[in-house]
Amino acid sequence: MSQIATASTANYYASNRLPSYAVGLLLVIAFVLSWGGFSFLRPEGAEDGVNLPLVGVVTALVFGVLQYVTSLIVEGSRRAIDRTVTLLVTLAFVLAMIPLLSLLYTVVSLGAERFDYDFFNYSMRNVVGEGGGAAHAMAGTFIMTALATLISVPVGLLTSIYLVEYSAGNRLARSITFFVDVMTGIPSIVAGLFAYSLFSLILGPGTRVGIAGAAALSVLMIPIVVRSSEEMLRLVPNELREASYALGVPKWLTIVKVVLPTALAGITTGVMLAIARVMGETAPLLIAAGFSNNFNFNPFSDRMQSLPNFVYYSYVAQGSVPEAYLDRAWAGALTLILIVMALNLGARLVTNIFAPKYGR
Amino acid sequence: MAKPASSPSSTPKVTQRAADRIFAGSARGAGITILVTLAAVTIFLLAEGAPALTADPEDIAILDGQPFLAYVTPLVFGTLWAAALALLMAFPVAVGIALFISHYAPRKIAVPLGYVLDLLAAVPSVVYGLWGGTILAPGMRPLYGWLEENLGFIPLFAGPASGTGRTIFTAALVLAVMVLPIITAVSREVFLQTPKLYEEAALALGATRFEMIRMVVLPGGRAGVISASMLGLGRALGETLAVAMVLSATGVITVNLISSVNPSTIAANVALSFPEASGLNVNALIASGLILFAITLIVNSIARWIINRRKDFSGAN
DSSP, X not given: OHHHHHHOSSOGGGTTSXXXXXXXXXXXXXXXXXXXXXXXXXXXXXXXXXXXXXXXXXXXXXXXXXXXXXXXHHHOHHXXXXXXXXXXXXXXXXXXXXXXXXXXXXXXXXXXXXXXXXXXXXXXXXXXXXXXXXXXXHHXXXXXXXXXXXXXXXHHHHHHHIIIIIOTTOHHHHHHHHHHHHHHTOOHHHHHHHHHHHHHHHHOTTOOOHHHHHHHHHHHHHHHHHHHHHHHHHXXXXXXXXXXXXXXXXXXXXXIIIXXXXXXXXXXXXXXXXXXXXXXXXXXXXXXXXXXXXXXXXXXXXXXXXXXXXXXXXXXXXXXXXXXXHHHHHHXXXXXXXXXXXXXXXXXXXXXXXXXXXXX | OOSOOSOSXXXXXXXXXXXXXXXXXXXXXXXXXXXXXXXXXXXXXXXXXXXXXXXXXXXXXXXXXXXXXXHHHHHHHHHHHHHHHHHHHHHHHHHHHHHIIIIISXXXXXXXXXXXXXXXXXXXXXXXXXXXXXXXXXXXXXXXXXXXXXXXXXXXXXXXXXXXXXXXXXXXXXXXXHHHHHHHHHHXXXXXXXXXXXXXXXXXXXXXXXXXXXXXXXXXXHHHHHXXXXXXXXXXXXXXXXXXXXXXXXXXXXXXXXXXXXXXXXXXHHHHHGGGOOTHHHHHHHHHHHHHHHHHHHHXXXXXHHHHHTGGGOSOO
């Protein structure tokens, strides 16, 4: 006790710790060192300026070493390691943000070029160079996604009702759960190959129609709907069901009038996320629905263009004026991202506004 | 209402309404539909893929006279190679970000960051492909030149460096960026489920933040992180367009990361060849799709097995 009393000149608990400004100071030193190093060591007559990304990398390295050594001397090895790991974790985050921000920036800046009236109102019929639009692709995407939703939501929702309300964990339920997991892992292109084979056998080889695309998308969508709805139905408190049975309500009415409305917000969110997921699928539609420059509102005959495929073909088959095709591809990518993000944000809003609040 | 219950001694008879039976039946029917669909996927792919295996290789143009196995081996190699590279790059970064969001960043930043990552997981693959092909590939050229010059003695960087930057390394980088949000999202959830009391106990015993994470958070989250990366691997294996739009493929087996001669992947090969294919070529491509299906099935089963084995110890399910 007396030892402590005499030793504590300033703040005992803050001794052997780096002051809070030390990290900032070290960072500045590291930056100055690396920037200076690159400026002075540049070969004579080098035209290009200092390579900024390289300076960033070297700064991070120098800072890491400086911080480790300083911390080792002042605070000991345990804190030195702790600080280094903090730096690594933060760097991992910064590193990952670079491509993601670059992606968003390029899509927005390059996509804005052709994000105009024509793009939303014209098809690519008889367009070889500039002009034209993706209205036919958007129509196709909406038709096929709507059909896929029409197939997937009833099947997926009923399956999840069976799993939660009726099965009581029997053999059939366990195998359904297992195979839904298997289905979640089907690569999208395999789903496309399946839909193509199916409709080739029915309608003759080489058939590529909108409904085949919708079937491929359903194969991808059903497992997502089942998983999310199942989770939501399981969250409905059993007391609600029991209260309903106690009032003499039959089971099916209990499900329709009590269980489903309680879980509705969650189910809607799941369905919207599933729609967002399949709307961006390219590969299955490339295989099953093909590619077209024209409007086609009939999913049962002829090929049908979709927005992701429009982007793909504009990029792969750049025609006589590559610039115009690339601009259209970027505008298509921007549209896709906006739709997907709107669906995602909408799904979140539904959860936040309509989800039943328990307690708290 | 006026009548008393008929016989209290026997179990009361549940009245089966027609509506009840119809509803239960349709729910069960929907479940069976899923099983039938999956069986149909397998059967149709087998039926359409089988002719490629039995037919004379000379009759199938894309096989170029070689047996089917010789055609598909480089593709299988490319698929596994690109996915493994992607996972190798994405895994440490994803775990880092997950830790950053769950334990390092202040709450105010962490929640919006979680939203942003969820949004990025939803960006369509064709957009990643477009970005990879037009922005990333040209941007990687200086790095490839430097690698060839300075590290050329390692077979991975033997070169000659690709002039377009459309190499398997660029493709793997795009795949890594794509699976990053998926692995991060799951890992973050798992890390957040560490019991608060354990964390506080470790800190109270004097552990630094890293020691607390190493001793409390990581052991509890291990199974979840592994299954998350398996999910990411499954996504990378089946990814089609991002690879097809970025890679310039030649169908060889090589570990050279930076040259213009690269192995293709099954999915990308199908996407590139299918629109022009006809006759037996279609069957050959479908057979290769079946192989991809089998590979992803194995990877996903392993992930599921790991999750189930550790179910009781973690919140990874």
